[in-house]
Amino acid sequence: MGGNTREAGRSTASRVLSLFAAFSSVCPVLGLTELARASGLPMATAHRLAGELVAWGALERREDGRYQIGLRLWHTGALAPVHRDLRSVALPYMGDLYEATHENVEIGVRDGSQVLCVEKMSGRHSIANATVVGGWLPAHATAMGKVILAFAGPDMVADVLANGLDRFTPHTITYPETLSHTLRQVRENHIAFSLEEMTIGVAAVAAPVFGPDGDLVAAMGVVVRATANVRALTAAVRTAAHGVTRQLSSAPLPPGENMS
């Protein structure tokens, strides 16, 4: 099925997917040579496939001849449940939290051993932080990450420990025992903090969002200046996360129904 070129062993779909995988938040724009190298495809194959993806709208060709992810792939990705369901339910509660704090309000889900940020709301005066929607955050150094780690189960903790607890600031938790102790507190109190553990000058507080079956679905939190009274935000963050949990339980969507 794969044709008789030198990538004959690769499946039909894998060559298309390898082109998508070449793009990242570090390299969102790629020339043909970079695209071929990153995808492991011969130049001619990469060129032909990229042309088909451009014609469909999955990629766009810029005026400088380089490629970027296209509008239609963005639209298609937005059909994922994490966007359609979780984000739609959470957004009004994030709005409430934003009004109460005027700071960065974020929601994230587990993706392997990391946190994938699903939505972020911030104002012009909110403190700049590391979170990008669609980007990943380390689990052990962020408030959302600690919430997810605390409730995701031991396999995620094992993965995170196996990857090593990278030190981002002098305040990052780097001892497994300290992390275990912290996660136990998060499980008890349903709240997690990051006090300059990811970025100096930045603090965060996050709370868990549960699904109708009681499993953790997401973590929701606020990122503020380290000089702010982050503990005073606990009630607001808990309230908003409870609101999303309640909404997820009370209004199960008929499959195929959109919420907005």
Added chain:
Amino acid sequence: MGGNTREAGRSTASRVLSLFAAFSSVCPVLGLTELARASGLPMATAHRLAGELVAWGALERREDGRYQIGLRLWHTGALAPVHRDLRSVALPYMGDLYEATHENVEIGVRDGSQVLCVEKMSGRHSIANATVVGGWLPAHATAMGKVILAFAGPDMVADVLANGLDRFTPHTITYPETLSHTLRQVRENHIAFSLEEMTIGVAAVAAPVFGPDGDLVAAMGVVVRATANVRALTAAVRTAAHGVTRQLSSAPLPPGENMS
């Protein structure tokens, strides 16, 4: 290259893309039979390709055996410039506008003859409206759409007229002459309204966002109850749209640099 099955005439990439195209906001969850029918692929091919897409993370298989768009495709789509660049620049200004109005704040771009909603911010007390992030709106019946139509050039107007001016409410503009007149006003005043033209009880106001070259990039607006004084929001919407325009011109991103 395409193998010797009965879809031999179709290219490698087109079969994968036809699986993506099977999903829509109306049908975000599909069984294998529906997937094969919508993509025009034989069941066996659809099953095999869907399996590869699930393995990569482009699709997810639910407990009920049906398929939905996966986390990794969502993440890949979020690398599109419309999300990475426009959305990141606009979000703080949308936050300001949300605080000023407590209503739905939206930003959209042209996609063919329609408006694709790129971001929406709303609170629990905002009025429910038709906009879904990643979804399309008709150009002639919405405030964002009129802004885009007014500045997008005559080819878009011709497309919209060729498709016919669908009537959504008794207030929808359905005469080409009325639309032309309205678009002329939008070009003069840099502001557009929709007064119950898309949904009864809902009004909107939108303003243009321009790129560094002076071309229209997006429309940004607020959707409120029709009983609200929508014209009083003009200044706030203009100010926010100007802010995004200024930011897009003043801080061109080095390609590959992320903004958050």
